[in-house]
Amino acid sequence: MQETELHDEKQTTLQITGMTCAACANRIEKGLSKIEGVTSANVNFALEKASIVYDPEKAKVHDFEEKIQQLGYGTAKETVEFRLEGMTCAACANRIEKGLNRLPGVSKATVNFAMETAFVEYSPGEVSVQDMQRKVEQLGYKAVTEKETEGQPDHREKEIRSQKYKLIISAVLSLPLLWSMVSHFSFTSWIYAPDILMNPWFQLVLATPVQFYIGRQFYAGAYKALRNGSANMDVLIALGTSAAYFYSLYLTVDWYMAGASIHHGPSLYYETSAILITLVIMGKLFESLAKGRTSEAIKSLMGLQAKTARVIREGEELAIPVEEVLAGDIVIVRPGEKVPVDGEVIEGSSSIDESMLTGESIPVEKKAGDPVIGATVNKNGMLKVKATKVGKETALSQIIKVVEEAQGSKAPIQRVADIISGIFVPIVVGIAIAAFLVWFFFVAPGDFAEALEKAIAILVIACPCALGLATPTSIMAGSGRAAELGILFKGGEHLEQTHKIDTIILDKTGTVTKGKPELTDVITDKDESEFLRLVGAAEKNSEHPLAEAIVQGVKAKDISLPDIESFEAIPGFGIRATVENKEIVVGTRRLLETHRIDAQAAYEAMARLEEDGKTAMLVAIDKQYAGIVAVADTVKETSKSAVSRLKEMGIQVIMITGDNERTAKAIAEQVGIEHVRAEVLPEGKAEEVKKLQREGKIVAMVGDGINDAPALATADIGMAVGTGTDVAMEAADVTLMRGDLSSIPDAIYMSRKTMANIKQNLFWALGYNSLGIPIAAIGLLAPWVAGAAMALSSVSVVLNALRLQRVKIRNT
DSSP states (O other): OEEEEETTEEEEEEEEEOOOSHHHHHHHHHHHHTSTTEEEEEEETTTTEEEEEEOTTTOOHHHHHHHHHHTTOEEOOEEEEEEEESOOSHHHHHHHHHHHHTSTTEEEEEEETTTTEEEEEEOTTTOOHHHHHHHHHHTTOEEEEHHHHTTSOOHHHHHHHHHHHHHHHHHHHHHHHHHHHHTTSGGGTTSOOOHHHHOHHHHHHHHHHIIIIITHHHHHHHHHHHHTTOOOHHHHHHHHHHHHHHHHHHHHHHHHHTTOOSSOOOOOOHHHHHHHHHHHHHHHHHHHHHHHHHTHHHHHHHHTSOSEEEEEETTEEEEEEGGGOOTTOEEEEOTTOBOOSEEEEEEOOEEEEOHHHHOOOSOEEEOTTOEEOTTOEEOSSOEEEEEEEOGGGSHHHHHHHHHHHHHHSOOHHHHHHHHHHHHHHHHHHHHHHHHHHHIIIIISTTOHHHHHHHHHHHHHHTOTHHHHHHHHHHHHHHHHHHHHTTEEESSHHHHHHHTTOOEEEEEIIIIIEEEEEEEEEEEESSOHHHHHHHHHHHHTTOOSHHHHHHHHHHHHTTOOOOOOSEEEEETTTEEEEEETTEEEEEEOHHHHHHTTOOOGGGHHHHHHHHHTTOEEEEEEETTEEEEEEEEEEEEOTTHHHHHHHHHHTTOEEEEEOSSOHHHHHHHHHHHTOOEEEOSOOHHHHHHHHHHHHHTTOOEEEEEOSSTTHHHHHHSSEEEEEOOSTTGGGSSSSEEETTOSTTHHHHHHHHHHHHHHHHHHHHHHHHHHHHHHHHHHHTTOSOHHHHHHHHHHHHHHHHHHHHGGGGOOOTTO
């Protein structure tokens, strides 16, 4: 989208999606022209663009986008991801998020404190990436794009090194101050402390670098926050430590002016400020180390990628980085090597281990014409593969993208934590001031030091870091572990919603069943091999899926098929062919009756097979009934156990299919499903979902993501079952890569575990602050203990979230 000024008017260009003909363009043009303030609107169907001249006082670009959506079309948006630097707590993340969302042209901005990223959806004509970066800088932080960080060392590693360096210096300078403090207690009077440690000037020399060199990040952060009219953790730390430091400095100068002894100084609080800063830095270091572990799933997925590829260029075999492989390149994959990119086998045969994608441990046979997926392992033969998808288009890259976006998104429950942490700091400052006044005027009248100590303890204990980390760390760890189990949640909101599911609708074909018919039964009085040889030969020229199933079943028995002399397909009934001068007829009762072939003796067996959900076909040889072949879309091995697990979880299971009721009920009975909706058209599936939703059910629809698209979109949660190169791009909220039903209870279990983990974190973070503030206010918490507890709370929340990475799932 582009925007230019025309005197007092503006002109903007919107990229439109969803138009199918010139009538669509006319409709949008008329709709836009009717908006107040629009001087002219021109929609170009060929370019899919709308050019609008308007009065900015009366109309906004947002109004045009809304109008286009009301008319049933869309506007193309762009997205950008920033890496953020300088955030210290959840309040910083909230401030950046609010600032970006206020920019004109930004549709949605989400900031993840745990991942230190911002994901922004915007209209490029109204706002640029540079505008967003400038806004973040105005707020006191730094936003860099992926391109700007290419080739640079990982920022998290850099941050960890910096925190380690600061911690060492801070600890070395603070330990003597801690030593002097400990020796003051009556129960530690046996600890010897040199006189130099009691010297106020010596303590000042030790405390000053800690306060202003190590602690400058807190002053900088507090200044930026206050300048923008908000408060964060840095404000609390800067206030608390400055109060202790400057009060001690005042006492030091007062003591010196009074001509005091060099060996005996007043009670000072240098150790309070220095130890607090040391503990906060230590907490930040542990937090950074723990947060780094929450993205282990992404690292392990990235580790699956091949690093190099052997390509043939100008007749030569070259080893090049996998990033340099181009679509259309011929890639050589030797035994034991990883397939570097997605492609198609053009020469050779081998078996490929696809367990990284499908979870299936048995290698899959590949020959010329078969697709292969990047990062899978070639087991035995050499393959020549034509690259079809490279770089960010490969299946693995798409999966990584989905997981990253899920980890960067917010679950609805996080909004509550964001609101609380946003208003928390000003309230805490107010409580600290109130506590100081109560202690100074009523509890310990005139004792400034005592009152100050209580206020410092409140400021420090109340830091909302744990609250800000509670949800995003659990979402990151939970969605990462789910990805390792072959379950891709498209966002935090879907991960949260999945735990509420109480009803699951399963599509039959390809979901409960394999989706590929197989030869299941052969009934004949003749020699079975000879019978199948003739039937297989007769069917091999047919393109019908049932015929293909028969031919594959015969070949699987190592029966070779002769050539045929003639072939005729009779749509809806079967086939007729001549094989070795014999007339073979395969098909329905009607087909045999039409050819006046008596097959009544087979009707009872045929009905029995059909009751079992199989498609039975009669066979006649030279006008004589010869036997029956039956084909069925067989049930997946895991379907029955998966349905059983779902029932144990208290979830109602319904099967839905376009098949006839007898076949549907036979399949449902095999897997233990009591509720069946048969003979339902694709559009009718969405209506079935709505019916259940009207009854108050939280419904998940499970299908292949193509025929079931309307129902998947209508359901509260749409789950696409399937494997293949487009697995991560299925139009569903959750993609089950392993292609079997056991992933459904796994997904619900992971959602339940993640939500339980988030609630534990929020309870701990809120409970800790709620309990800590009154304890500090009544004087039962020394400031340095409050600092240690505050650091511990953040680390404990992250460590609790990391437990999700070790979740064990049944039947996986």
